[in-house]
Amino acid sequence: xxxxxxRTLRLTxxxxxxxxxxxxxxxxxxxxxxxxxALQEASVIAMADTFAQVTRRPALVxxxxxxxxxxxxxxxxxxxxxxxxxxxxxxxxxRELVIGEPYLGNREATTLPKPWVKWSYEPARAEDxxxxxxxxxxxxxxxxxxxxxxxxxxxxxxxxxxxxxxVRTVSDRVxxxxxxxxxxxxxxxxxRRPALVxxxxxDRAGGWxxxxxxxxxxxxxxxxxxxxxxxxxxxxxxxxxxxxxxxxKTISDRLTGHDLVVVIGAExxxxxxxxPGDYLxxxxxxxxxxxxxxxxAAARVGDSLIGxxxxxxxxxxxxxxxxxxxxxxxxxxxxVSCHGCRAARSPRRRCTPPSAGSGxxxxxxxxxxxxxxxxxxxxxxxxxxxxxSPRPVGASDGAPLPRWGSRWxxxxxxxxxxxxx
Numbered sequence: 001x002x003x004x005x006x007r008t009l010r011l012t013x014x015x016x017x018x019x020x021x022x023x024x025x026x027x028x029x030x031x032x033x034x035x036x037x038a039l040q041e042a043s044v045i046a047m048a049d050t051f052a053q054v055t056r057r058p059a060l061v062x063x064x065x066x067x068x069x070x071x072x073x074x075x076x077x078x079x080x081x082x083x084x085x086x087x088x089x090x091x092x093x094x095r096e097l098v099i100g101e102p103y104l105g106n107r108e109a110t111t112l113p114k115p116w117v118k119w120s121y122e123p124a125r126a127e128d129x130x131x132x133x134x135x136x137x138x139x140x141x142x143x144x145x146x147x148x149x150x151x152x153x154x155x156x157x158x159x160x161x162x163x164x165x166x167v168r169t170v171s172d173r174v175x176x177x178x179x180x181x182x183x184x185x186x187x188x189x190x191x192r193r194p195a196l197v198x199x200x201x202x203d204r205a206g207g208w209x210x211x212x213x214x215x216x217x218x219x220x221x222x223x224x225x226x227x228x229x230x231x232x233x234x235x236x237x238x239x240x241x242x243x244x245x246x247x248x249k250t251i252s253d254r255l256t257g258h259d260l261v262v263v264i265g266a267e268x269x270x271x272x273x274x275x276p277g278d279y280l281x282x283x284x285x286x287x288x289x290x291x292x293x294x295x296x297a298a299a300r301v302g303d304s305l306i307g308x309x310x311x312x313x314x315x316x317x318x319x320x321x322x323x324x325x326x327x328x329x330x331x332x333x334x335x336v337s338c339h340g341c342r343a344a345r346s347p348r349r350r351c352t353p354p355s356a357g358s359g360x361x362x363x364x365x366x367x368x369x370x371x372x373x374x375x376x377x378x379x380x381x382x383x384x385x386x387x388x389s390p391r392p393v394g395a396s397d398g399a400p401l402p403r404w405g406s407r408w409x410x411x412x413x414x415x416x417x418x419x420x421x
Contacts, residue, residue: 002130002157003030005165006060009137011087015048016062017041019091020104024157025062041072048086049079053204053230058085058140065090065106065151069113079147080116082229083204083292085140086147087133088113092122095153109151122151126159131166138170143308144292145172145204173205174291176307178315184262184287184305185319191260193326194218197244199225199266201291202232207265207310214313215239219323221258225266226251232265238331244269249277256281261302263288265309268299 006012013034018026029035036051038044041063052059063072069090079086092098092106101107110120119139123132129152136148188194196218198211211233215222222233224243233240244251251269255261261284263269268288279301280286286302289312296304305312 001161001165002133003028003033005130005133005167007032008167009133010057011060011137013051014060014062015044015051017044017064017068018062019064019068023091024154025089025091025152027157041068042075045072045075045079045086045088049075049082049084052084052086053082058087058137061086061088063088063090065092065104065109066112069106069149073113073116076113076116076147082200083145084147085145087136087140087150088117088147089150089152092151092153094155096155098153106151110149113147113149116147117149118146120149120151122153123156126153126156127161129156130161134166134168138168141172142170143172143174144295173308173311174306176289176305176312176315180305181289181307181312181315182319184289184303185316187260187285187287188218188262188316189321193258194220194260194262194323195241195255195258196220196222197225197261197263197266198222198232199264199290200228200230200232201265202309202313203230203265205265205291205308205310207313208232210310210313210317211264212237214317214320217317217322218320219326219328220262221329223254225263225270227270227272228266239329240332241329242332246270246272247275247277248279249275252278252281255284258284260284261286263290263302264313265290267295268302 007030012030012032013036015036015038017038017040018035026035036047038047044061044063048059048061061072063069069088072088076086076088090106090109091104092109094102098105106112109122113120119136121132121136123129132150132152136150140146140148196211196215202208202211211222214220215233215237216239220239221241222237222239223241224231224233224235226244226246244254248271251271258281261280263286266288267290268286288296288299288302288304289307289309290296290304291306291308293306296306
């Protein structure tokens with residue numbers, strides 16, 4: 001019955017590292033399902049993360065109990081910060097044995113993955129397993145999307161169930177308050193020199209084209225959000241002004257001269273490292289639109305609005321006045337391609353991140369991890385509708401390579417989203 005439910009929900013690709021407590025789940029594995037094998041749980045999570053982001057639907061994950069889930073936590077942090085909808089399952093020992101703390105028993109199973117999951121649950125009865133999957137699916141999909149966790153005792157898979165699994169549908173978008181949004185639009189229209197900051201929520205919501213249209217209508221400079229994991233604006237566009245930076249001081253200095261900053265689909269802000277300064281320049285106001293109430297609550301400055309970024313952008317396009325009277329922002333300086341340069345030819349010299357990024361051909365793939373590289377490489381002409389480069393969030397060193405493995409193993413190499421390297 002549970003397999004029928006998973007099939008209905010299109011959860012037929014499973015990423016996992018099979019082991020003892022998961023054997024009952026795999027014994028009757030359907031022929032129309034696909035199992036993507038990894039030899040360590042951190043790789044399992046990273047591969048499933050990319051699969052979910054590229055296919056734009058939840059991914060099903062199967063890891064070892066206890067220590068195996070512990071192995072997965074590092075990349076689970078990245079999936080949580082990246083709002084990736086993962087349904088992570090691990091086996092639990094036989095219900096008859098659990099009270100005696102048996103080998104492979106998962107002590108306090110629902111506590112271990114917190115706080116890096118939206119919901120964590122172990123069914124009280126075997127009969128609750130299908131409904132637990134249905135709820136996990138609903139929670140993972142609802143904004144803000146993210147990973148969830150189920151601990152399933154091994155004997156539950158062999159318990160016969162009568163009846164049928166209830167299949168439900170849930171909304172995955174929340175419309176913004178139009179009255180408050182109209183107030184935002186009036187402030188944007190009255191701005192003399194607005195700046196737009198588009199975060200990863202925009203592209204996850206399918207708002208790439210709307211973001212371009214809004215920037216062009218307003219004649220507004222566009223900046224890349226700090227430490228973004230997914231690009232939401234073409235970085236080779238003439239209105240793109242590069243990255244904001246990452247520290248309090250750097251961001252404030254970068255925004256000097258703008259009377260209004262509009263942050264859509266991003267935190268305000270994802271700071272690193274700590275360099276003291278003003279959170280905003282004197283005379284600058286800030287508006288934030290996000291689908292995540294926690295992100296809105298955590299903002300250090302500005303006025304926030306909760307709602308789907310794509311919907312908000314599309315409504316703003318009709319609400320704001322044309323910015324043709326504003327001066328066109330000066331285009332940013334672009335680095336020279338490193339193809340054929342002395343650094344590329346000499347083994348003793350290295351291409352810098354800017355020059356390496358500028359030389360990438362379209363349809364090429366790349367990734368990076370350290371914040372020091374990101375701060376230098378963001379903002380160069382790399383991302384566009386046909387360029388894709390995933391970036392892990394949350395300082396997870398082990399994520400990049402398994403992400404590529406997922407694209408090759410599952411046939412999702414052709415990107416349907418835009419990523420930033």
